[in-house]
Amino acid sequence: MSNTKKSHFTLYFILLAVGFVLIALDMDVKTNIKYPHKYENSSSVTGEFQYYNIDSLYGATCTYKLMDTSSKSTRHPLVGSETNVSSDAVETKVIDKVFFDNIHIDIFNDIVGFICIFVACFSLRKANKRFSLASLSAVSGIILNIVLAVLPFIINGESLCIAGMIIGMVYLACNVLTTFLFCGGLFKMCPQVCCRDERKWGKMTWFVSFALQILTTFVFWLGSDFGALYTLGQVLEVIMIIDIIGFFIIMKRTLPYLEKSYIKSFNFSSTNS
Template sequence: MKSKFKLAFILLAIGFILLALDVDVSTGVKYPHDYSNSNNVIGEFQYYNIASNYGAKCTYKLIDTSGSSDSALEKTPLVSGTTDSTGTTQTKVIDKVYFGTVHIDIFNDGLGFILIFIACFLLKKVNKKFSYGSLSTFCGLILHILLKALPFVFNGLLLCNLAMFIGIAYMCSIILTTFLFTGGLFAMCPDVCCRDERKWGKITWFVSMVLIVLNTFVFWIGSDYSALQSLGKFSEGLLVIDILIFWIILRRVYYYLEQSYEKAVNA
């Protein structure tokens, strides 16, 4: 019985780390088709969705916005909104988008969801939060699969928009999943002697969620602005430290968690 709880505790810890951290590496495998470029100008925010998720790249061009014509003048990576000596206003826009190679996350989120699902299933008799956590984890796993499969099915602006909406829902599923299983763990140690651990555990969980959201947007925009990559790596380092502190805090009340699990199973 104690070994089963220990297994669940370890699975939750590993799963949390896998969900929180992202280290993408290229597989060298190309997508089955090229990105479907059209005459419609793709917005930068739309481009960020496929650049951050699928490693897409783009080229830029300048268009004449001084009149009604939007004819392209020049492909160049210069700053937008320039005006030449003739008074012609030129704006930088995205010209063509190109898929990169398929990327995989070393700290795979899908594996993290599976480990947390198993742990929540083992702890479902303790309280309902773990049962809800299993459902949330399952939904998160489905969203993870859908997000990775999108470029194999959809293309063009539709892909950009779907990646944005599913990506937002996916990030919410991570927050909800960690909220449910951490809430379930804190509910297992209601004793007065665990008050400080509950307080600081909730604070470190909240900080970790803030850092996860921050990292998501930093790497999202940083897919086109390499200067932000350093900020993202620094923030991810803080996230690692915060998660370690979170589990060290829970380790301090491990005895009470174990006792609560035994009471729930034997009830």
């Protein structure tokens, strides 16, 4: 019985690791399927704002135009009077029109990642309450992911930009909250003094992954129109995955204590029932 429970916990531990990597790693592949309608450009917001949001969430292309950004005249103060001097014309390239690209599919699907985390956390809910909260947060992540995916089929234009940005920010917060809760649940399962260093380094690696996830999201958002930033985002993403793997390597050192805590909580709940 004890060995069976240990093997079960090892499976849940692996599911948490796989789920964490999947929700952190994004790799979109463009399909041959097009959206049923064209994107409705809005004059109320800038082309850059529309393009960054649509491209980072769904994939987009754009056209550019040159805009005259020079003032008609430059005012130079003189003694007791002012004079107007014509300035040289200055043109800046800005985004003109935004178009939907073909539908993109995430190979490392976030929904699969959240399902892995939900299964593991729901199975570990008897260990401590943080896993119960993490399972609820994972369900919220699944719902938000689906809402984001169907949004361009329901609304368009400026409404899609604003709604996508707001829901995307909530979705990012849900990602961070889910990992925070189940990592905290693991830390509470190994309160022994001998696990102090693992808890300390585990917290540090989680914080690094949290910071990198926020930074990578922002860099990819801006990188929609800047190739160098997009490449930087890919580098940061690789570092984040290495950091997450490092977290689970550190926590693997506490595996005997985690297994013991899981078996104890299972036996305790069985006795009470």
